[in-house]
Amino acid sequence: MSKDASTEHAESEKQLEQVRNLLLGKDNSRVTASFEKDARRIVADVITEALHDRQQRDNSVDKVIQPFVEDSVKHSVEHNSEQMVSSLYPIVGSLVRKSVAAFLSDFMEKTNQLLENSLTIKGLKWRIKARQSGVSYAQYAASQTFVYRVEHVFLIHRETGLLLNTVALDNENKSDADIVSAMLTAINDFVGDSFLNDDGPKEQLQAVSTDNFNLLIKPGPCALVVAAVTGNPPQKISDQLQLTVENIHSLYLDELNAFDGNNQRFEQTENLLQDCLLSEQKSKPTDKKKIPWFAIALLFIIILFIGYKITNWIKTEKLHTKIMQLDAVPGVIVKQLNIRQFDDITLDVLRDPDAASINQWLSSHDLNEQHFTIIERNYYALDPSILRQRAQRIIAAYPDLSVKWQDSNLILSGLLDITKKEQLHNALAIAGFTAGQNLITDKLQLTSALPMLESREINQQVFDDIIGRIGAIQLNFPVANEVINAEMHASLQRLYQYITQLEPIATALDINFGLLILGSSDNTGNKTTNDIISLQRAKNAADILLRKGINKDKVFVVGLGQIEIPGISSTARTVMFNIIHINQSSITNDIKQ
Amino acid sequence: MIQKKICLLGASSVGKTSLVKQFVEGIFSEKYLTTIGVKIDKKVVTLAEQQIQFMLWDMEGNDSYNVFQERYLRGAAAYIIVVDQTRASSIREGIDIHTLARQVTDCPAILTVNKNDLPATWHIEDRENEGYQSLFDLQFSTSAKTGANVEEMFVALAKLLLKG
Numbered sequence: 001m002s003k004d005a006s007t008e009h010a011e012s013e014k015q016l017e018q019v020r021n022l023l024l025g026k027d028n029s030r031v032t033a034s035f036e037k038d039a040r041r042i043v044a045d046v047i048t049e050a051l052h053d054r055q056q057r058d059n060s061v062d063k064v065i066q067p068f069v070e071d072s073v074k075h076s077v078e079h080n081s082e083q084m085v086s087s088l089y090p091i092v093g094s095l096v097r098k099s100v101a102a103f104l105s106d107f108m109e110k111t112n113q114l115l116e117n118s119l120t121i122k123g124l125k126w127r128i129k130a131r132q133s134g135v136s137y138a139q140y141a142a143s144q145t146f147v148y149r150v151e152h153v154f155l156i157h158r159e160t161g162l163l164l165n166t167v168a169l170d171n172e173n174k175s176d177a178d179i180v181s182a183m184l185t186a187i188n189d190f191v192g193d194s195f196l197n198d199d200g201p202k203e204q205l206q207a208v209s210t211d212n213f214n215l216l217i218k219p220g221p222c223a224l225v226v227a228a229v230t231g232n233p234p235q236k237i238s239d240q241l242q243l244t245v246e247n248i249h250s251l252y253l254d255e256l257n258a259f260d261g262n263n264q265r266f267e268q269t270e271n272l273l274q275d276c277l278l279s280e281q282k283s284k285p286t287d288k289k290k291i292p293w294f295a296i297a298l299l300f301i302i303i304l305f306i307g308y309k310i311t312n313w314i315k316t317e318k319l320h321t322k323i324m325q326l327d328a329v330p331g332v333i334v335k336q337l338n339i340r341q342f343d344d345i346t347l348d349v350l351r352d353p354d355a356a357s358i359n360q361w362l363s364s365h366d367l368n369e370q371h372f373t374i375i376e377r378n379y380y381a382l383d384p385s386i387l388r389q390r391a392q393r394i395i396a397a398y399p400d401l402s403v404k405w406q407d408s409n410l411i412l413s414g415l416l417d418i419t420k421k422e423q424l425h426n427a428l429a430i431a432g433f434t435a436g437q438n439l440i441t442d443k444l445q446l447t448s449a450l451p452m453l454e455s456r457e458i459n460q461q462v463f464d465d466i467i468g469r470i471g472a473i474q475l476n477f478p479v480a481n482e483v484i485n486a487e488m489h490a491s492l493q494r495l496y497q498y499i500t501q502l503e504p505i506a507t508a509l510d511i512n513f514g515l516l517i518l519g520s521s522d523n524t525g526n527k528t529t530n531d532i533i534s535l536q537r538a539k540n541a542a543d544i545l546l547r548k549g550i551n552k553d554k555v556f557v558v559g560l561g562q563i564e565i566p567g568i569s570s571t572a573r574t575v576m577f578n579i580i581h582i583n584q585s586s587i588t589n590d591i592k593q
Numbered sequence: 594m595i596q597k598k599i600c601l602l603g604a605s606s607v608g609k610t611s612l613v614k615q616f617v618e619g620i621f622s623e624k625y626l627t628t629i630g631v632k633i634d635k636k637v638v639t640l641a642e643q644q645i646q647f648m649l650w651d652m653e654g655n656d657s658y659n660v661f662q663e664r665y666l667r668g669a670a671a672y673i674i675v676v677d678q679t680r681a682s683s684i685r686e687g688i689d690i691h692t693l694a695r696q697v698t699d700c701p702a703i704l705t706v707n708k709n710d711l712p713a714t715w716h717i718e719d720r721e722n723e724g725y726q727s728l729f730d731l732q733f734s735t736s737a738k739t740g741a742n743v744e745e746m747f748v749a750l751a752k753l754l755l756k757g
Contacts, residue, residue, distance in 0.1 A: 160668030162596045162648060178596065182633040182648050189664045190629040261596045261645075261670060 112292035148231035149279035161185030222256035330383035331355025352381035413443035513581035535559025603675035604686035605654030611737035
């Protein structure tokens with residue numbers, strides 16, 4: 001009976017199948033064909049609404065579309081860049097402005113945060129605690145700042161334990177993600193086998209927790225999503241992981257099943273994984289925008305410091321220029337000027353004793369001499385004004401003289417006795433005045449020495465001095481030449497002056513004197529010729545002196561010929577002068593005796 | 594990048610860990626091995642055309658106290674049976690492990706006769722071992738100490754897997 005029933009049932013099934021085939025075609029081909037014909041219209045009618053509904057339900061549409069949009073934009077940029085540029089052109093300006101403004105604001109915010117964290121007591125405490133607990137400061141700060149924060153998200157192939165994709169908050173420390181995922185799979189397998197439940201499915205690790213760190217594992221049939229979380233993760237993260245793992249399975253099921261080790265097919269899962277990088281800050285940011293006081297204060301201090309430095313530099317430069325004016329003062333040379341501070345200035349100068357005093361100059365220029373350390377050394381300046389001042393100081397001791405200046409030449413006139421004249425000459429020579437160059441004493445007349453002579457000793461000293469000077473004069477001639485040249489003329493003029501000075505003194509001392517003019521020649525050539533030329537040289541010199549007014553009776557001219565002294569004989573082409581003097585009084589005394 | 598999971602199996606003290614160490618600079622400490630029975634390292638092998646990253650699952654050696662942990666074989670692209678040429682018993686243990694492994698996977702299997710820097714006490718070509726050779730897709734004689742054939746073995750494995 002039952003067998004009949006089953007046979008009948010099978011028969012009716014077969015007939016039903018035949019009817020189905022007749023009506024719907026083989027494999028529902030008639031139905032499919034009728035749908036295919038209108039498929040475009042049917043889908044077009046609902047596609048927008050369908051996309052909207054699906055997006056509302058699980059936010060999966062935009063994640064699927066995103067890669068296509070990105071590819072399309074990339075394609076457009078590569079192939080239709082002109083069109084892209086013209087489309088984007090109107091908004092580029094505002095984009096750049098916004099981007100720059102965002103960058104600056106971010107920079108200020110970060111600087112402020114850095115300063116707050118580094119310089120405040122809170123920041124220092126965190127640093128110490130981070131060191132004590134052996135974690136990096138950034139990690140510790142994050143754990144203090146956030147209630148929780150997802151640092152890494154891994155997508156792991158369940159069967160092989162291979163890493164399909166990973167995203168990290170700071171895009172660092174990704175290098176060992178593949179080993180971490182393999183180890184996690186191994187641990188998961190270990191746990192699953194160790195706590196094997198004979199009745200039900202294998203145990204599955206859901207979370208790994210430490211004090212501050214949690215690994216949340218959300219398994220799917222083909223893949224796991226794992227989130228590494230600092231802080232206390234709320235249920236929200238778990239929900240998000242669940243949503244993500246479901247989305248990935250619905251979108252990538254085929255790829256997951258056919259996975260052969262190539263994880264490039266899962267690159268697009270990054271957008272889905274990014275959704276899991278959730279975090280929550282401890283103190284909710286207030287609506288009022290935080291003013292970066294620390295950054296502003298630092299900026300203000302820096303500007304103030306730079307301003308101070310610039311002002312200081314300008315002031316120093318001005319002071320330097322002002323003090324360096326001292327260098328232009330005659331008789332003062334600034335060797336070194338060192339301005340360390342405005343009240344600590346070192347001034348190293350060379351100063352002529354006749355120049356203006358440094359302290360006076362400083363006070364006359366509104367500079368406080370107390371602020372200066374002055375290193376002063378003396379020198380003789382040759383500035384005309386200093387020379388003039390120096391000369392006036394010297395001449396002040398000779399009130400009888402009248403002084404005239406012609407350009408920088410000092411012209412002296414008046415009456416002066418011979419000794420004072422000598423002293424004046426010496427003093428002026430030391431002061432930088434040379435007769436014939438910048439000193440003219442032609443109009444200086446000697447007073448009669450006789451009454452002026454105060455003592456015999458002084459006269460005798462002056463007499464000896466003059467004959468010494470006369471003895472020092474020597475005319476040097478070129479080879480085979482006896483002509484008196486201009487230089488010799490000057491020497492003979494000096495000699496003439498000495499003789500005229502000598503005459504009154506000799507008279508006062510009761511001394512007779514005569515001038516010996518001795519010519520000489522070198523030892524080359526004929527001796528007779530040499531005798532003649534030596535005499536001729538002496539005669540020529542004597543002629544000049546006689547013409548100047550020296551008494552012929554007081555002159556004795558001799559030609560010495562060759563001077564046979566080794567080292568001299570070859571060049572002794574000279575005329576020498578000597579005073580022969582006889583003290584009359586001593587002769588008288590001798591006769592008396 | 595292509596990634597492949599490779600398992601190293603074999604009796605205790607045949608040199609599995611040393612082989613991995615020779616091939617990569619290990620970053621995880623040995624204690625993982627004794628804790629959960631597996632230690633994992635990675636190494637990128639560069640062939641002429643492409644790169645392949647091996648995730649090397651170095652599994653704890655099997656002896657009478659340690660059972661073969663087949664769970665770690667799941668998803669492996671290949672496994673390497675390591676035996677010791679100074680210990681004749683290791684080839685028999687290796688074949689036992691291979692037989693167990695074959696029950697859970699049919700991926701390529703490689704036989705590595707290690708410690709070839711030491712005198713051999715047995716040879717794979719010996720008559721009693723002849724039958725074993727056909728069980729494996731590839732076969733190598735290596736030394737983890739001198740590094741002989743180690744790199745070559747992994748490169749050959751990479752080529753085999755990419756070809757497949």
